[in-house]
Amino acid sequence: MTLFDAADRTETVKLLRQHGIIPTHQRLVIAHALLSRRQHVSAEQLLTHVNQTHAEVSKATIYNTLNLLVEKNMVREVIVDPERVFYCTNMEPHNHFYDVGTSALIDIDSKLMQVTGMPDLPAGTVLEGTEIVVRIRRAPDAGTIQ
Amino acid sequence: MTLFDAADRTETVKLLRQHGIIPTHQRLVIAHALLSRRQHVSAEQLLTHVNQTHAEVSKATIYNTLNLLVEKNMVREVIVDPERVFYCTNMEPHNHFYDVGTSALIDIDSKLMQVTGMPDLPAGTVLEGTEIVVRIRRAPDAGTIQ
């Protein structure tokens, strides 16, 4: 899983370079793991995943690399749970469902869902990004919705 | 600041009872501190604030009480920073500006700002809440916005 073929590797190297990131072994493994997975992952999930077969990347490197990828705009950080930051390879503007029970994140295409009436930003500030999180919960019962 | 007059106290007692919360001394102090402040506060800010003049409430009690107030719908939790959950006494639907530099939270009246095109929730789930966070950053310079 952490080993990937030459074509993938070449492509990932290219991708990292395009974003101004020196492609080291660990970064390739991390970037590849991140990009090849559909779902959103947290740092620890990625750590576990990447070291599944054999230790390959340390905890510090996971965090360093994720922060680097965010800084270089290769992935997006989504904060939905104070205990866990999720990383999202979908750089298209989009929003999320967050299942508070399972911690699952599901993309919402922002073509569907949009914000109207964004007010002027406070003076002297610039926009960093807008995030919509729709928190959902597994219905405990068909009838009792509160 | 942590001492408050009889009228405020009576009102806070009433408020807690209305929400099904037994009004203990600590809860009164915490609820009052929370409600009397304009800005959003984090647990630690509240802890510091409440114990400003003399120790009155322990750390565990702050967290217990905040979680209780959230559960009983007296305050709203806003997650914008993985390191800090903010608590918001404004229960009207509204959204937030979040200054990533200063960690300041500013309310946005949701009469202004609304979401259109909310998709159907995934099957078997119910809505917990929707949160829009507009991240802003102090402009480093008038010209160089990236």
Added chain:
DNA sequence: GTAGTTGCAAAGTGTTTGCAGGCAG
């Protein structure tokens, strides 16, 4: 009186740091 609440300190998470050794360019 009794159930529920509090305080304390210790444990638990997720994340960051400091520094010696290692690797990319």
Added chain:
DNA sequence: CTGCCTGCAAACACTTTGCAACTAC
């Protein structure tokens, strides 16, 4: 060869927990 990167373990910050003492009703 040189500077950036990595691993490790320890440090960190916020939050929760376990249990004895206390308090609201």
